[in-house]
Amino acid sequence: xxxxxxxxxxxxxxxxxxxxxxxxxxxxxxxxxxxxxxxxxxxxxxxxxxxxxxxxxxxxxxxxxxxxxxxxxxxxxxxxxxxxxxxxxxxxxxxxxxxxxxxxxxxxxxxxxxxx
Numbered sequence: 377x378x379x380x381x382x383x384x385x386x387x388x389x390x391x392x393x394x395x396x397x398x399x400x401x402x403x404x405x406x407x408x409x410x411x412x413x414x415x416x417x418x419x420x421x422x423x424x425x426x427x428x429x430x431x432x433x434x435x436x437x438x439x440x441x442x443x444x445x446x447x448x449x450x451x452x453x454x455x456x457x458x459x460x461x462x463x464x465x466x467x468x469x470x471x472x473x474x475x476x477x478x479x480x481x482x483x484x485x486x487x488x489x490x491x492x
Contacts, residue, residue, distance in 0.1 A: 381399045381400060382397070382398065382399035382400060382401055382404075382405045382408075383396075383398040383399055384396070384397060384398070384405075384408060384409060384412055385398065386412060386416075388421075389425070391423065392423045392424070392425055393416050393421045393423065393424045393425070394424075394425045394427055394455075395412060395416075395424055395425070395426050395427065396427040396429075396430065397409070397426070397427070397428055397430070397431045397434075398430040398431070399430070399431070399432060399433075400431075400432050400433035401431065401433065401434050401435070401438040402433065402434075402435040402437065402438065403435065403437045405438070406437040406438050406440075406441050409438060409441050410441050410444070410445075413441070413444075413445040413448070413450060416450065417448060417449065417450065422449055422450055422451050423451050423453075424445075424450050424451065424452050424453070425452075425453045425454075425455050425477060426442070426452050426453070426454050426455065426474075427455045427456055428454060428455065428456050428457040428458075428461045428462075429455065429456025429457075429458070430456075431457075431461045432459070432460070432461075433460055433461070434460065434461050434464045434465075436468075439464060439465070439468055439470055442470060442473075442474075443470060443473065446473050446474070452473075452474045452475075453474065453475040453476070453477050454471075454474045454475070454476050454477065455476075455477040455478060456477075456478060457476070457478075
């Protein structure tokens with residue numbers, strides 16, 4: 377799937393669907409991602425590796441689609457998250473929903489008061 381500079385590649389690896397998000401993902405590409413997740417659910421392919429190694433940007437609508445996919449029963453493992461994609465998952469707390477294939481997510485401690 378392609379939406380202006382973005383691409384979603386899906387491959388199968390030993391019964392696990394590998395979904396690679398390539399490019400920048402925002403409101404314009406959210407629908408295509410939701411469709412892909414729906415197709416995986418309908419095919420009873422619940423184990424998903426989400427490859428973010430070539431993802432340059434994720435906005436809140438895409439993060440919402442990831443959370444919805446989790447709620448709908450997809451077992452998502454994150455691969456290769458770095459930069460803004462990794463930061464978005466950690467800061468929003470969504471990293472707690474997913475396993476990380478490469479290394480554990482950093483837990484954001486928001487209990488300390490902000491310094492003035």
